[in-house]
Every structure is written in C-alpha cells, then in structure tokens.
Amino acid sequence: xxxxxxxxxxxxxxxxxxxxxxxxxxxxxxxxxxxxxxxxxxxxxxxxxxxxxxxxxxxxxxxxxxxxxxxxxxxxxxxxxxxxxxxxxxxxxxxxxxxxxxxxxxxxxxxxxxxxxxxxxxxxxxxxxxxxxxxxxxxxxxxxxxxxxxxxxxxxxxxxxxxxxxxxxxxxxxxxxxxxxxxxxxxxxxxxxxxxxxxxxxxxxxxxxxxxxxxxxxxxxxxxxxxxxxxxxxxxxxxxxxxxxxxxxxxxxxxxxxxxxxxxxxxxxxxxxxxxxxxxxxxxxxxxxxxxxxxxxxxxxxxxxxxxxxxxxxxxxxxxxxxxxxxxxxxxxxxxxxxxxxxxxxxxxxxxxxxxxxxxxxxxxxxxxxxxxxxxxxxxxxxxxxxxxxxxxxxxxxxxxxxxxxxxxxxxxxxxxxxxxxxxxxxxxxxxxxxxxxxxxxxxxxxxxxxxxxxxxxxxxxxxxxxxxxxxxxxxxxxxxxxxxxxxxxx
Amino acid sequence: xxxxxxxxxxxxxxxxxxxxxxxxxxxxxxxxxxxxxxxxxxxxxxxxxxxxxxxxxxxxxxxxxxxxxxxxxxxxxxxxxxxxxxxxxxxxxxxxxxxxxxxxxxxxxxxxxxxxxxxxxxxxxxxxxxxxxxxxxxxxxxxxxxxxxxxxxxxxxxxxxxxxxxxxxxxxxxxxxxxxxxxxxxxxxxxxxxxxxxxxxxxxxxxxxxxxxxxxxxxxxxxxxxxxxxxxxxxxxxxxxxxxxxxxxxxxxxxxxxxxxxxxxxxxxxxxxxxxxxxxxxxxxxxxxxxxxxxxxxxxxxxxxxxxxxxxxxxxxxxxxxx
Numbered sequence: 001x002x003x004x005x006x007x008x009x010x011x012x013x014x015x016x017x018x019x020x021x022x023x024x025x026x027x028x029x030x031x032x033x034x035x036x037x038x039x040x041x042x043x044x045x046x047x048x049x050x051x052x053x054x055x056x057x058x059x060x061x062x063x064x065x066x067x068x069x070x071x072x073x074x075x076x077x078x079x080x081x082x083x084x085x086x087x088x089x090x091x092x093x094x095x096x097x098x099x100x101x102x103x104x105x106x107x108x109x110x111x112x113x114x115x116x117x118x119x120x121x122x123x124x125x126x127x128x129x130x131x132x133x134x135x136x137x138x139x140x141x142x143x144x145x146x147x148x149x150x151x152x153x154x155x156x157x158x159x160x161x162x163x164x165x166x167x168x169x170x171x172x173x174x175x176x177x178x179x180x181x182x183x184x185x186x187x188x189x190x191x192x193x194x195x196x197x198x199x200x201x202x203x204x205x206x207x208x209x210x211x212x213x214x215x216x217x218x219x220x221x222x223x224x225x226x227x228x229x230x231x232x233x234x235x236x237x238x239x240x241x242x243x244x245x246x247x248x249x250x251x252x253x254x255x256x257x258x259x260x261x262x263x264x265x266x267x268x269x270x271x272x273x274x275x276x277x278x279x280x281x282x283x284x285x286x287x288x289x290x291x292x293x294x295x296x297x298x299x300x301x302x303x304x305x306x307x308x309x310x311x312x313x314x315x316x317x318x319x320x321x322x323x324x325x326x327x328x329x330x331x332x333x334x335x336x337x338x339x340x341x342x343x344x345x346x347x348x349x350x351x352x353x354x355x356x357x358x359x360x361x362x363x364x365x366x367x368x369x370x371x372x373x374x375x376x377x378x379x380x381x382x383x384x385x386x387x388x389x390x391x392x393x394x395x396x397x398x399x400x401x402x403x404x405x406x407x408x409x410x411x412x413x414x415x416x417x418x419x420x421x422x423x424x425x426x427x428x429x430x431x432x433x434x435x436x437x438x439x440x441x442x443x444x445x446x447x448x449x450x451x452x453x454x455x456x457x458x459x460x461x462x463x464x465x466x467x468x469x470x471x472x473x474x475x476x477x478x479x480x481x482x483x484x485x486x487x488x489x490x491x
Numbered sequence: 492x493x494x495x496x497x498x499x500x501x502x503x504x505x506x507x508x509x510x511x512x513x514x515x516x517x518x519x520x521x522x523x524x525x526x527x528x529x530x531x532x533x534x535x536x537x538x539x540x541x542x543x544x545x546x547x548x549x550x551x552x553x554x555x556x557x558x559x560x561x562x563x564x565x566x567x568x569x570x571x572x573x574x575x576x577x578x579x580x581x582x583x584x585x586x587x588x589x590x591x592x593x594x595x596x597x598x599x600x601x602x603x604x605x606x607x608x609x610x611x612x613x614x615x616x617x618x619x620x621x622x623x624x625x626x627x628x629x630x631x632x633x634x635x636x637x638x639x640x641x642x643x644x645x646x647x648x649x650x651x652x653x654x655x656x657x658x659x660x661x662x663x664x665x666x667x668x669x670x671x672x673x674x675x676x677x678x679x680x681x682x683x684x685x686x687x688x689x690x691x692x693x694x695x696x697x698x699x700x701x702x703x704x705x706x707x708x709x710x711x712x713x714x715x716x717x718x719x720x721x722x723x724x725x726x727x728x729x730x731x732x733x734x735x736x737x738x739x740x741x742x743x744x745x746x747x748x749x750x751x752x753x754x755x756x757x758x759x760x761x762x763x764x765x766x767x768x769x770x771x772x773x774x775x776x777x778x779x780x781x782x783x784x785x786x787x788x789x790x791x792x793x794x795x796x797x798x799x800x801x802x803x804x805x806x807x808x809x810x811x812x813x814x
Contacts (some may be wrong), residue, residue, distance in 0.1 A: 339697065
C-alpha cells in the first residue's frame, strides 16, 4: 500500500466537494481516477499534493499518518504531480527546467555538462528522445509534458499523479505518453491517472476508481469491468447512443463557399458548407484547422482568396463583423478564449447581443435575464442560479454557456473547435444533441475535432487538412480512421 | 454537480462584506480618529471644505478608474489638467474669448488628447504606461510653450462661479463631482459600454472573440479619461483664478492612489465607482486632517506614498488569494 485516504471530507461554502471518500493506492499500480466534471477528482488530487487540507479524515503514506499535507511535505514523501498547465520556463533549456532551483554546481557556476548528462540519463531510462540542451519553448506540447515527467522523476517521485495528461496531445503523442507511463510503472513508480478517454484507461490502468458528486462510487479491477459498466457508474444512468441519430436531409443549397483562401498556415483552401450540414474538419495539430476557423470568424486576417456566404462575398475583418453576418465560433481554449471567467452565467450569455438588447446604451436587464433563463432551461445548464460566475462551473456547463451565447446571436453557421475537449461523457452527448438540433433547424456546422470517432460520428462530410492544405474529402459512406489518417499525414 | 448544502462559514460572510464595504469602514475609522484628535475637524464648514478639495480628484478618478478597469493606465491626466488650465486661461485672457467658448474648446482638446492615447494604445499596441508617459511630457512642454511658464490671470468675473460658487450650502465643484460620479456609475453598471470595460479588462481576447470592438472600447475609455481630466482642469482654473503650469503636477499619483484604495484592480477587470468615491474621500480626509494636526508637508508626502503602497499590496494579495 503506497497511499491510503481514509474518510476524507472537504467542504466548500455551499458544496461538499469530497464526501467521506476512502481510497487505497497500491504500490506500483496504475490507478485510474474517473468521473464527470465536478465529481471531485481535482479536490482529491489537491488533497494528495497538500494544496488543500481536508476537513475530516486522514491520509496515510507508506505507514505515516497525516491529517493534512503541505506541498513541501507531499513532495518529500515522494508524491509528484503533472498538472494540465505545465510549470515550465519556455526560455530555459530542457535540462535547466528539470533541475530548476537545484542545478548541480561546480563552485559558484552551474555544472551544465553534468546537468545535461543527468537529464539524458533519465530520458534514456524511459526511452524518451529529447535533446536536454533544447529550449523548452521549441518543443511541442507532447514533449513538454515528457519534460515535466522527467522533472518529477528527477525529484525522486515514488507516486506520480497525472491530471488528464493526454487531453492536449495528438494521437501519436498520446501513444508515446502511454509507453512512458508503462515504463514508469515497470520501474516501480505508482501512478494515479486521470482521464476522460476511456480507451487509454482500459489500456493503461490496473484498477479504476469512479467518483460521482464528491463520493466514491466504486473501485474496480480494470480486467473485471467494461466500458458500459464504467460509463453507467460515472453518470449514474444509462446513456443513449454516443452519437445520436439525425433524421433530416442535408439541403443542396450552399451556405458558405471558401475559395483559395490563404493566411497563417492556411494555404489555398477551398471548400463548401451546405445548409443543414455538419462538415467535419480533420487533421493533425498544426494542420491549420483552427487557423482556418479564425479566418472565417474574422479573428485572423486572410492574405488572399474569397469567402462567400449565401452567394454574397463577405469580408470579415473582426469577429464583430463575422457575427453580424451570422457566423459563430466556439473556440478550442475555453478558459482563455471562450469564457469571460469573472462574468456570471447571464452576462456570458448576453455579451454578444448586448447592443441589440440595449436602448440608449442601457442594457435591458429583463430581456437579458429572459434570454439567459431561456437557454439555461433549453440546454440544461446546471447551476444554482444565473448569477453564478462561470469560473465556478464544470467544463461541460461552461461549454454549454458559451454555446448559449452563440445561439443567442442567431447564427447561420456555427464553428465548433474541439467542442468536447475535457468534457465528461454526459455533457458530451448533450452537446452532440445540440449540434444535431442546430442542423435540423437548417443551420450549418463546421466541426473541428482531433477525436476520430467524434468527427466520424457527427459529420455528414469530412474535409482533411495537412500543413494548411486540403488533402482529402470524404463522404459519410467512405469514413474510416485509416482514410482520414492517410489524408492527414498525407502519405 | 456537487451537492448543495446549507453549510456557510460565518467568516466567509464577513469577509465578503469587508471586501464590498471595507473601504468605508476605513473612512469611518479615519473620520472618528480625526474628530477626536482635532477639535476643528468635525464641523460642516470643514467637511464641506474637504469635499470641495477632493472634487477635482473625484472627477478625474472616474475616467482613471475606467482606464484601470481595462487593465491600462493613464499617466497623462495630470498634464491634461495643466494644459486645459493654461489653454482655457489663454483663450479668455490673451484671445479675449467668451468663457463658454474657451471652456468648450479646452474640453474638446482634453478629449482629443485622450482619444490620441487610446488610438495609439489600441492600434500600435504600445504599453499604455509608455504612451501616456510620453504624452505627459509632450503636453507639459506644450503648456510651458503657451504661457512661457508664467501664470495667466484676469478672467471675466462670471468664470469664477464654476470653482467658487455655491448652490445653497454646497460648493459647485462638489456638485460637478457628484454628477460625474453618478454618470460614471451609470455607465459602468447600466450601459453595455460598462459591461465591455469589465469584459476587455478581464480577458481582452475572449472579449474580442465575443464580438466586442475592443479598439472602440479603448478609444472611448481613454477619451473619457482625458475629458474628465479636462473638466477638473477647468474647475481648478476657476478656483485659483489663474492659469498655472503646476496646476496638475503629480495629480496622476493621487488619482491612482484613490482608485486603488477604492478597490479598482491595477490588473484590470474589477472595480466600482461607489468605492472609488470612498478612496477619494479617504485621501481628502487624510490630507485635511493632517494639516489640522499640523503635520508637515513632507511627512504628508511620506504618508501618501505609504498609503499607495499598502493599497496596491492589498490588491495584489487579494488577486493571489483568488488565483
């Protein structure tokens, strides 16, 4: 037994984040932690890292009993964490980052050679191919994460908590990560792995603990369960089909035509979106999908080409102009670009229609509340009231608020960029249903997704980008992972 | 969703209250202290005097609070006060204009300077602190050029009403401040522009992606900041009855102190006009009380500096706690 949590309870004003949770982590296992957003996973991690003190309960680490940990204490007993946001300095080298604050010295100066060879040793041990002298800022997200892991290893971490490590990674990067996780386990490191991706949980973990509403539902051996049971345990109800059916015909009328458009990364792209169609935009990270969306939305400039909406050429220099023409964008980075975190739910929903619901510059509060309340009910945003700040909501509910904001602008084309990233299964299927109801009412959707199943499950047609160019287009009957990957890697 | 329980810490309720109105408690404490320490402090004559003394500060603080809300800063407000002071005086005395025209032109000039700040900051994307610092130096230079550094006096008598007149017992500058503050509060809490200030200050990119014309918001905010500084410049000119090149010197720091004391975050996104008023009054009460207690000017400078430091420190601590 490496770590035991006994009857941990943590209350915040108004909520019980953890309710009498007990959990054993066996030395050397990969223990997956799953649950919908808001189930209490983060609070549980914070308890283990000493970021918070539980109100009740005890923590036992290798026989030592604590009522609460501090970050220092938790580090000294060998608990390491890989957060979703990295703690790396872009301007420093890989080795400097790994040994930040405890670099080996020769007299007064840092012993760069020794530092780099120590870093190389760790990389070798886990078969990671990174040059220790490279600047961290030049690495992709996937490699930066491996640097974080190496850093934790160099600090003699015996247990590594990984908080959704694969969320920002491409499939290839995720595979590399899985290999490292397996190597870590083989070398005796205990791993707590948090993820929304079921495939990797089944691939990597020895045991799974399911949390729901701050309570532990069950700990099960991975070998003795299956996807259906796990999902049922997580959401507490049976989910319908993952990708709900649509019962409507895509119209023959074209809504949007993109002709030879170029800009950042985007290189001579042409495509069409029909009315009532979900067009999937697939491709690897860096293939220009997001950049194309940003050009259509007037957020990034196009250097050449034509965009036509309902037969008329449009030129959007700012998002404001694009919105006026009926285009909406649900951005990939919800916290940085999507939500106004300090605003409450109603203010987030109304922000893009404020001028429309104002008279003499004065916002009509009644209309504002009506609009927000309407969407709260219609798309089931779970919150105590409309005055709740959006930063206090779970990822799924934040995303619903952002979608509500765009629905309020009455768009004809909604661009979704990774709409379900970091969102739990329950909210995911609700977002899919929302996409369906959009196209059923004749609106069009451009959907960017790195999840193959999602893009295939939701799209009527898929366009694949590679290094900014369109490399392929697939009709629904021709969808297959192999075909998309083929175009995406342009083999 | 987590379960909703009835658990509510008593300490939490108090700290929320203190965060909302704590600044008024500080003001109250100061009032009580000076009332006890000096027998000349607590009477209507002195208190109205304090109100009149802070009115210029209060007028400028509204525009300045807007700028801070955006996450910017406007160091040029003091020099705009000076320039408007000199220009308006020059137009009335040297050019012989009617006071009304002189005031209108001087105010338009102040708004134009603010707009220029906003335009440069928005379009060339320079740091506001550098743009407005450069503007401060330029404007001060222009003011010196106009009057050669000498005071301008000899205004029409009617002009004195703005700074020296009363409506009933209330000095007119105080009324102007009340109007500007009410207008500022209205803009912030009722209009969509106010909402935009918070949105842009909170997260500029998210605001832009929500369809807010961020540049237009910046033009407006810096224009208002310049304009309100201009209004204060006119009031000061009328109070002192002469155009002085030192009339707005160092004003920006008093205004910054008042705003931060009033809980406007220097990193943008947070703040309310009602609390800015408290910040302004605290500064006013402090300098009035210290004078009554015969504390030397130099000691007052030290105290003001300490107050600014403490106010910003509290703001920073609060942000660290929040994140």
